[in-house]
Amino acid sequence: MPEAGSERMLVSRIEEGTVIDHIPDWRADTVSRVLRLDKLARMQADVSVVILQNVASKHLGRKDIIKIDRWHVDEKDADILCLVFPDITVNYIDEGKVSKYIPKVPDAIEGRIRCPELNCISNTEREPVTPRFATLKKERLLQCHYCDALLAFDSVPEHVRS
């Protein structure tokens, strides 16, 4: 019998897709924003997203979980999540078989985040320029390749490109 409030009690297994686990409690909305899940659900008619919040967890006490049925989250997006939530894990499920991916802070990020400096060339609509950042891991900062502006890891969700 599953524990009251546990994940197993709340939602059944998925056969194909992604489970993002160990999200700090009540922060699933931030993960959803970084992964642009609203857009994904609109574009992919057969993709279902289940968000579990404040679920009992042995390690975290309470945690959030996101299950995405029939969609594999890109590892590069998972790595961006790890900037904000270093403990998250990503489970890919293929035909019921689970493989775990531990996201890692990347050395560089390309195309996924907007520069916080509005006057940066990478925020210029008509120039064919892709935003690029280097990570300063010790300082927990991203640095724009073009204008050198800094962006704190924790502020990344507000700068994910739509």
Next chain:
Amino acid sequence: MSPNADFLGRDVVSARDFKRDQFEQVIQGVEDLEKRRGSLDGALKGKLAALLFFEPSTRTYSSFQIAAEKLGMRVSGFAGPTGSSITKGETLHDTLRMFEGYGADVFVIRHSKMGAARFAAEISDTPVISAGDGSREHPTQAMVDLYAIRKAFGRVDGLKVGMLGDLRYGRTSSSLAYALSNFDVDITFIAPDALQMRPEVTQLLKQRGVTAKKESALKNVAGELDVLYVTRIQKERIPDPTEYEKVKGMYEVNLEALREAKPSLKVLHPLPRVDELSTDIDDTNYAQYFVQAAGGLPLRMVLLNLILGGVG
């Protein structure tokens, strides 16, 4: 190895990218040129400089134009967006491609967007020299500034340098701070909080172990400084006009403000000045800004010559 090896075909988009010996090589080149006037004249005969100034400029444009012409280069491009295809909405990318097709050997670019010079350098195989990009950087001005400091003191190491004014939006002060980070100097950023130095600059100084502190008023440090680098409040770069009204005139440097200064203090300013630097300094030993301004032309000649591998 060729004496030009560090510079041949090189882009100049940020003072962050240059090491101490490279700054010194450029400055040495200027000092040599002062001793042997005319020695670079015609050194780049037949080459084409494309000066693409997407933002209006008088002084920097003219100094690059005259430098290129003295080197024997042909000059093409525009000194501001008015009358160019930029007003029709042509992008930096397309403009570069077009001038590449015309056979430009070097691009000198000024642009209002931060990072435009690095972007230009990426999309073009032709060397790109930044003549200022937004409020980010102005690397050749930093070389001129270092030249003026070394000319005054015979060295850069061991000096206490104060930078005053609009450090947040002023592109020359960030480039100078990056350049100075290669030397053994103490830096003080003197500005109100709203105009203090940007975090990416202080971050790099910290990484490089440079002593840098922040002050809100010149009077707190005036007596300690060897160099005072004064910058204009960039009205056009402050988004909120009420903020501009609050800070303009707060940081005027005049003889009264320098009452406690060392007699050996040198005042630098990238010019043009507005209210921040009084003309009563002009005829004193403090004034180093006209020497600094005069260094712009030979320095740009030396730099173009190093990048394009001219003789001399």
